[in-house]
Amino acid sequence: MAPAAFDPEAGAANGAGHAAKPAPGTAVEADAGAAFVLESKGTWWHAGFHLTTAIVGPTVLTLPYALRGMGWALGLTALAVMAAVTFYEYSLMSRVLDHCEARGRRHIRFRELAADVLGSGWMFYFVVTIQTTINTGVSIGAILLAADCLEIMYTSLAPHGPLKLYHFIIIVAVVLAFLSQLPSFHSLRHINFVSLLLSLGYTILVSAACIRAGFSKNVPAKDYSLSTSKSEQTFNAFLSISILASVFGNGILPEIQATLAPPAAGKMMKALVLCYSVIVVTFFLSSISGYWAFGSRVQSNVLQSLMPDSGPALAPTWLLGVAVLFVLLQLLAIGLVYSQVAYEIMEKNSADVAQGRFSRRNLVPRLLFRTLYLAFCAFIAAMLPFFGDIVGVVGAVGFIPLDFVLPVLMYNMALAPPKRSLVFIANTAVMVLFVGVGGIGAFASIRKLVLDAGQFKLFSNNVVD
Numbered sequence: 001m002a003p004a005a006f007d008p009e010a011g012a013a014n015g016a017g018h019a020a021k022p023a024p025g026t027a028v029e030a031d032a033g034a035a036f037v038l039e040s041k042g043t044w045w046h047a048g049f050h051l052t053t054a055i056v057g058p059t060v061l062t063l064p065y066a067l068r069g070m071g072w073a074l075g076l077t078a079l080a081v082m083a084a085v086t087f088y089e090y091s092l093m094s095r096v097l098d099h100c101e102a103r104g105r106r107h108i109r110f111r112e113l114a115a116d117v118l119g120s121g122w123m124f125y126f127v128v129t130i131q132t133t134i135n136t137g138v139s140i141g142a143i144l145l146a147a148d149c150l151e152i153m154y155t156s157l158a159p160h161g162p163l164k165l166y167h168f169i170i171i172v173a174v175v176l177a178f179l180s181q182l183p184s185f186h187s188l189r190h191i192n193f194v195s196l197l198l199s200l201g202y203t204i205l206v207s208a209a210c211i212r213a214g215f216s217k218n219v220p221a222k223d224y225s226l227s228t229s230k231s232e233q234t235f236n237a238f239l240s241i242s243i244l245a246s247v248f249g250n251g252i253l254p255e256i257q258a259t260l261a262p263p264a265a266g267k268m269m270k271a272l273v274l275c276y277s278v279i280v281v282t283f284f285l286s287s288i289s290g291y292w293a294f295g296s297r298v299q300s301n302v303l304q305s306l307m308p309d310s311g312p313a314l315a316p317t318w319l320l321g322v323a324v325l326f327v328l329l330q331l332l333a334i335g336l337v338y339s340q341v342a343y344e345i346m347e348k349n350s351a352d353v354a355q356g357r358f359s360r361r362n363l364v365p366r367l368l369f370r371t372l373y374l375a376f377c378a379f380i381a382a383m384l385p386f387f388g389d390i391v392g393v394v395g396a397v398g399f400i401p402l403d404f405v406l407p408v409l410m411y412n413m414a415l416a417p418p419k420r421s422l423v424f425i426a427n428t429a430v431m432v433l434f435v436g437v438g439g440i441g442a443f444a445s446i447r448k449l450v451l452d453a454g455q456f457k458l459f460s461n462n463v464v465d
Helices: 032-037 044-055 058-068 072-102 110-118 121-157 165-179 186-214 230-248 253-257 267-297 302-306 317-338 340-350 360-383 387-414 422-451
Strands: none
Touching (some): 032 340, 044 186, 044 253, 044 317, 058 302, 058 317, 072 110, 072 253, 072 267, 072 387, 072 422, 110 253, 121 165, 121 317, 121 340, 121 387, 165 317, 165 360, 186 302, 230 387, 253 267, 253 340, 302 317, 340 360
16 A cells, blocks of 8 residues: 555645645545545434444443453443443543644544644554554454354254355455445445444343343353452453453544534534443443353353353244344444445545546446455455454554543643643543553453464364354
């Protein structure tokens, strides 16, 4: 990809016909990535749909497992604190964006916002590297998990059928390649509204199944005890925090706010309230019901606890089938949302903004590059079907800097509250706390990755959790 894709000082032609170089990180007009992919036409509820799809996904089914590493009291407290902190962090980032927009510098990309506010060229490259890694990783994970859902449904109908995991990965990638031709983030608004409904649907279904299983005689005796080893308890707790960071993270809030029709000031707060209303219902319902039903024996995905390898399923087949179908469909929406930053970078460098969005000049590169990107993600998904173990690492290394550290740092830099004010002190404390949590969480996650390495096999037919 051309170096200009990451150039915060890329100039735009001014009225006199000369190239003008804006300050690093300032938004550039007449940019194909901005005009075609990040077009600003949406309402606050559209942004709420996008944000909910970016945060509320099938990872909610891992929350009982996160509670397993901390127990009832610490687990629910950590979940509530993480919800409050992320809402606060995202509201601060939105206020920084509004602050810049009010001063004539509307930013539509995370990387440009960070470079402008923090005034550092390397920060631009740091953000774009972390953000691209997260987005590509989520896209790979969405393809892998969607293929796993297809395989679950297929094997239930044809236990000895010839199709393997990679066949389903190809099917999912082809469907995503077709849907990826929707040209802009804004054009996903209807898909993301359906995604919101799907997340509520499978959460309610799975939670109902867990409650039913909890009263069943077939479920093992409930045990909520933690490991007897203090060091193991500590590692498990920090691993759980990394999982929570991954579940609450998104890393693309500026790009979502970019879809709002200007002026965007104040609209993102309404979107956040919509999103977190869904979060409260889905996160707490799945966490409490799953951990209550299975205790310390809960699997990393509570659906696996409902469908044990030995013995009968602990919920009606039709209910589990509908839940898996809802998860599959929502994963397609998640794959689309997290691909938008990559598509914006591609479009910025391959499209001609002077020609129509659907002109042959722009349509052919869009079809080619987006298809190649998804083919790459599908190949990695097929090669590394143990991607689930990487979620904790992604949370600690990726989401924590972007969603827990940079928002408070940028707020302190851009709005400059007095250094002795409660806001400045609280922001600094949050930043220091999560830098430490991120470091320890990354170590705990990598440790688990190493311990599980014996299960890993390239191009395996089984998804390792």
